[in-house]
Amino acid sequence: MIEFKNIVKKYRTKTIINSFSLDIEAGQLVVFIGPSGCGKTTLLKMINKLIQPTSGKIYVNGKDISTMNTIELRRNIGYVIQNTGLFPHMSIKENLELIPKLKGEDPEAIAKKTEELLETVGLNPKEYLHRYPNELSGGQQQRVGVARAFSTNSDIILMDEPFSALDPVTRSSLQDELFQMQKEFNKTIIFVTHDMDEAIKIADKICILKDGDILQYDSPENILKNPANHFVEDFIGKRRVWNNPELLLAEDIMIAHPVKITGKRNVLQAIEIMKDHKVDSLMVTNKNNILIGLVTLKGIQLLNRNDAIEDVMEQNVLSVSQDANLISVLTTMNEHKIGYVPVVNYMNQLTGLITRSSILSALSSQLIDLEVAF
Numbered sequence: 071m072i073e074f075k076n077i078v079k080k081y082r083t084k085t086i087i088n089s090f091s092l093d094i095e096a097g098q099l100v101v102f103i104g105p106s107g108c109g110k111t112t113l114l115k116m117i118n119k120l121i122q123p124t125s126g127k128i129y130v131n132g133k134d135i136s137t138m139n140t141i142e143l144r145r146n147i148g149y150v151i152q153n154t155g156l157f158p159h160m161s162i163k164e165n166l167e168l169i170p171k172l173k174g175e176d177p178e179a180i181a182k183k184t185e186e187l188l189e190t191v192g193l194n195p196k197e198y199l200h201r202y203p204n205e206l207s208g209g210q211q212q213r214v215g216v217a218r219a220f221s222t223n224s225d226i227i228l229m230d231e232p233f234s235a236l237d238p239v240t241r242s243s244l245q246d247e248l249f250q251m252q253k254e255f256n257k258t259i260i261f262v263t264h265d266m267d268e269a270i271k272i273a274d275k276i277c278i279l280k281d282g283d284i285l286q287y288d289s290p291e292n293i294l295k296n297p298a299n300h301f302v303e304d305f306i307g308k309r310r311v312w313n314n315p316e317l318l319l320a321e322d323i324m325i326a327h328p329v330k331i332t333g334k335r336n337v338l339q340a341i342e343i344m345k346d347h348k349v350d351s352l353m354v355t356n357k358n359n360i361l362i363g364l365v366t367l368k369g370i371q372l373l374n375r376n377d378a379i380e381d382v383m384e385q386n387v388l389s390v391s392q393d394a395n396l397i398s399v400l401t402t403m404n405e406h407k408i409g410y411v412p413v414v415n416y417m418n419q420l421t422g423l424i425t426r427s428s429i430l431s432a433l434s435s436q437l438i439d440l441e442v443a444f
């Protein structure tokens with residue numbers, strides 16, 4: 071959809087961006103984040119040709135934009151800048167309808183869409199259509215700015231710190247609205263911010279920049295779980311996994327090699343194995359390591375020592391998938407009032423065991439990281 075290819079930007083002798091390449095898929099919301107001066111605005115402005123790269127190419131829908139008509143290109147790209155860029159001498163309605171009218175769209179359809187968009191961003195059309203930007207609060211103006219970006223029927227929307235001047239409550243509600251609108255209208259959005267929480271909340275993918283280089287380009291989950299280097303780690307802060315328990319997966323909190331036996335063993339052997347390993351239960355697996363049952367010391371100690379485990383084990387054992395998150399693991403354990411739960415992979419092979427104490431130690435290691443980090 072949007073492809074940066076070996077983009078270099080120099081101002082006189084100073085290189086701001088040094089060979090930047092990035093592919094943005096259609097329908098994704100990609101967040102550019104990084105320290106002040108790292109080149110975010112510069113990259114954004116290159117997409118609608120407000121800034122020319124020193125070398126390299128940008129392709130939109132496979133077309134080299136340097137060969138495209140600039141006015142035409144810009145009409146097909148919505149752009150929201152920090153101070154909204156609303157025209158002060160035009161009413162909200164005129165601001166929203168300017169580009170669709172220039173494009174010669176049907177006036178009735180335009181009017182209808184304008185009202186719908188205002189409602190989507192939480193402004194009552196009756197009340198706001200005929201006001202002027204200076205009769206709106208900063209947050210309301212930003213809402214109109216977002217509505218205007220969506221008014222153009224463009225596939226691409228560029229947003230440069232559009233919510234940075236807002237109070238946290240308004241900001242959070244606009245983030246929700248943006249997220250909903252993007253899913254509904256399926257736009258490709260590049261969104262610049264300084265705020266990692268904002269990025270995590272809205273992004274399909276986050277591109278972390280430093281000095282015009284990409285440090286990491288990945289989904290919020292992967293960036294939080296596997297930061298590419300120390301800079302990214304510092305940038306996101308260790309506390310984030312702790313703040314986002316859904317990012318801790320069963321495989322992160324399980325005991326990796328639980329004690330297990332095959333169903334062919336007998337009760338006597340099972341009891342010996344439990345004693346050896348100082349455990350009071352055993353997972354039972356078949357020769358392919360597929361979880362088929364479970365035995366507890368309490369359940370078998372009074373049985374005939376020669377009984378085969380596969381005849382006496384509990385079958386239909388509850389298990390969780392190794393990519394289930396902490397919240398769902400805890401919910402399963404609480405709902406079924408169990409103190410431990412086996413973990414399986416997609417083939418139902420046993421990969422681990424979660425117990426209350428393994429959860430506690432996973433969480434406390436997160437906490438210890440936290441104390442060191444702050």
Ligand SMILES: Nc1ncnc2c1ncn2[C@@H]1O[C@H](COP(=O)(O)OP(=O)(O)OP(=O)(O)O)[C@@H](O)[C@H]1O
Pocket residue numbers: 081086104105106107108109110111112113
């Ligand atoms: N016209 C210019 N002449 C010289 N240097 C420039 C010019 N425009 C931008 N720069 C420099 O290019 C670098 C990147 O600027 P840019 O505006 O892209 O940063 P940014 O990542 O958007 O920063 P911020 O987060 O502060 O908005 C900065 O160091 C800036 O000083």
Ligand SMILES: [Mg+2]
Pocket residue numbers: 110111112230
């Ligand atoms: Mg900027």
